[in-house]
Amino acid sequence: MLDRVLTQPRAKCRKVTLPDRLAALLVWTVATLVAGMLLWIVLDLLRHGLPHLSIGFLLDAPRDAGRAGGIAPVLVATAMILIVSLAVAVPLGLATALLLSEYIRRGSRFAGFVRHALEVLAGVPSIVFGLFGNALFVRYFGMGYSVAAGGLTLACMVLPLFVRASEEALRSVPDDFRRAADALGLTRAAAIRSVLLPAALPGILVALVLSTGRALAEAAALLFTSGYVLRVPESLGDSGRTLAVHIYELAMNVPGGESQAYATGVVLLGALLLINLLTALLGRRYGAQVQGVRR
Amino acid sequence: MSPQRSEQLLLIPLRLAAMSAAVICFLIVALLVLESLPALNNIGWRLLSDANWRPTPAAADGAFRVTPMVVATLVIxxxxxxxxxxxxxxxxxxxxxxxxxxxxxxxxxxxELLAGIPGVIYGFWGLVVLVPLLGAWRPPGASLLAASLVLALMILPTVALISESAMRAVPQRYVRAAAALGLSRWGTIRSVILPSARRGILTAVILATGRAIGETLAVVMVVGNIVRFPSGLMEPVRALTGNIALEMGYASGDHRSALFFSGLVLTGLVMVLVLFANRLGHRGAISDA
Structure with a gap:
């Protein structure tokens, strides 16, 4: 905020030159433009999507390759794939975060190695995750196009995000907690279980919610791992289509699927907004809690 | 069991879990290389020299020039x-x-909201709103320009959020010194803020570039997907990522292998950018995007 005060042009001693005015005009124009584009995308989606949205849309089976009917199987498949991916990514990620924050020094070689691997993983394009999942899970592991293959692929994809967010949560637990646990003679494992994890829980939930958001938004990695069969998957071995894949299929491969794609888009965006809101709320509670401890 | 021993026992699974990221990285590269080998053996330099892209499961029957798609990806x-x-x-x-x-x-x-909108929704918006608009001006509308516009919108938050955090890291005393010198707002920005935040800003742009190269569906939906060298902004082309998305569903044999090879090329391009951005430093900012 100080920057803003110090750079206010109204301060008497400064000349406001032409470049100053031009820069201000330009920056305000860009800001308006960016906000306008966001509104354009969201409002367009709502205007065309909301009229098709109803409880029936969420609960009905699709008809005519998705041109009519609802998205019930898509919702089920999405939930299944999410659950598989989180069930794998959360334990792995939490263990990694615990090791990084509680057991090894920041500068140690192993820590550097793990961090580097996570950074590389975070940079891999999602379509490449799709290729990887197709080769490893679908082919070599013989899972075929399935909820399991898609979920595992997504787990690999969200792992870096989950590790980083939950490591941050663990690190923001005040050191007083660790000292108090030591003073009580708790072993490290006991301290983690009964002191650190409970204290970091809201932050870890934020990590969970963020990862869910990333997984929900993904489609490219799923096209060739979980596939695009438009039925309710009966087991983890069945193919299923997520919301994002459904939008892609309707828009690209189903002539006349546009209005259903709009409605599905509203559902997906609504879910993501909800997640966004949840993160913000959790974050606030979490911040208040840590501050309360410090006081 | 002594406390020390239980400590050690707990460390083993934690270390194993922490290795998983490295193992996945290794598997990704290993599988991409392994699956690309048939293409490299059977097609080889023809990936550059063939007359066009007309893939078939057996290398001898088809044509496999990927260069137009590489160039299209770079131009987009x-x-x-x-x-x-x-x-x-x-x-x-x-x-x-x-x-x-x-x-x-x-x-x-x-x-932040713009950053959270999925690529599929950007692509869909591009398909139903932007492409018809461009098409009314200069048909067919699905074009290199449409892809660049949609992608620009998608990566803008990356640039904005990371460069803002780089600007936040500029020490307050610089700003105060500029104020004491009587610099105007724009003067301060131009001669103090931008120079001291330039590494962070460069990092932001490089990471955004990486995202743009790797983005698939938003591009596929608006770019027209005709394989040819880009010859104008309003021409439909096909991107390397889009080619994988469009053809993986039915590809087999050497064709499939050629798609894995394009994945390998993509990963290589993005990795170079990510590693370069990390070397530039400003690690804290990277986690914001």
Whole structure:
């Protein structure tokens, strides 16, 4: 905020030159433009999507390759794939975060190695995750196009995000907690279980919610791992289509699927907004809690 | 069992779990290389020298030139970055120096929201809104320009959020010194803020470039997907990522292998960018995007 005060042009001693005015005009124009584009995308989606949205849309089976009917199987498949991916990514990620924050020094070689691997993983394009999942899970592991293959692929994809967010949560637990646990003679494992994890829980939930958001938004990695069969998957071995894949299929491969794609888009965006809101709320509670401890 | 021993026992699974990221990285590269080998053996230099892209399961029957798609990807990305870099930078400046505190908070939320919109929705919006608009001006509409525009919108938040955090890291005393010298707002930005935040801003642009190269569905949906060298902004082309998405479903044999090879090329391109951005430093900022 100080920057803003110090750079206010109204301060008497400064000349406001032409470049100053031009820069201000330009920056305000860009800001308006960016906000306008966001509104354009969201409002367009709502205007065309909301009229098709109803409880029936969420609960009905699709008809005519998705041109009519609802998205019930898509919702089920999405939930299944999410659950598989989180069930794998959360334990792995939490263990990694615990090791990084509680057991090894920041500068140690192993820590550097793990961090580097996570950074590389975070940079891999999602379509490449799709290729990887197709080769490893679908082919070599013989899972075929399935909820399991898609979920595992997504787990690999969200792992870096989950590790980083939950490591941050663990690190923001005040050191007083660790000292108090030591003073009580708790072993490290006991301290983690009964002191650190409970204290970091809201932050870890934020990590969970963020990862869910990333997984929900993904489609490219799923096209060739979980596939695009438009039925309710009966087991983890069945193919299923997520919301994002459904939008892609309707828009690209189903002539006349546009209005259903709009409605599905509203559902997906609504879910993501909800997640966004949840993160913000959790974050606030979490911040208040840590501050309360410090006081 | 002594406490030390239980400590050690717990460390083993934790270390194993922490290795998983490295193992996945290794598997990705190993599988990409392994699956690319048939293409490299059977097609080889024909990936560059064939007359066009007409893939078949057996290398001898088809044509496998990937260069038009590589060039298209690079041109689309360049266009997107050229648009998004100045716009994102201006957005960051707006948040930091021009908007009132309450407007800045709302605006930052908007940009974060823009960052959270899935690629599929950008692509869909491009398909049903942008492409018809461009098509009314210069048919067919699905074009290199449409892809660059949609991508620019997608990577703009990356540029804006990371460069803003780079600007936040500029020491307050620089700003105070500039104020004491009587520099105007723009003067301060141009001669103090931008120079001291330039590494962070460069990092932002490089990471955004990486995202643009790797983005698939938003591009597939608006770019027209005709395999040829880009010859104009309004021409439909096909990107390397899009080619994988469009053909993996039915590809087999050497064709499938050629697609894995394009994945390998993509990963290589993005890795170079990510590693370069990490070397530039400003690690804290990377985690914001």
């Amino acid at each position: 990305t360049a266009g997107a970055v050229l648009l998004a870099a100045p716009l994102g930078l201006a957005s960051a400046l707006f948040c930091r120096f021009y908007a009132s505190p309450s407007v800045a908070v709302v605006y930052r939320r908007l940009v």
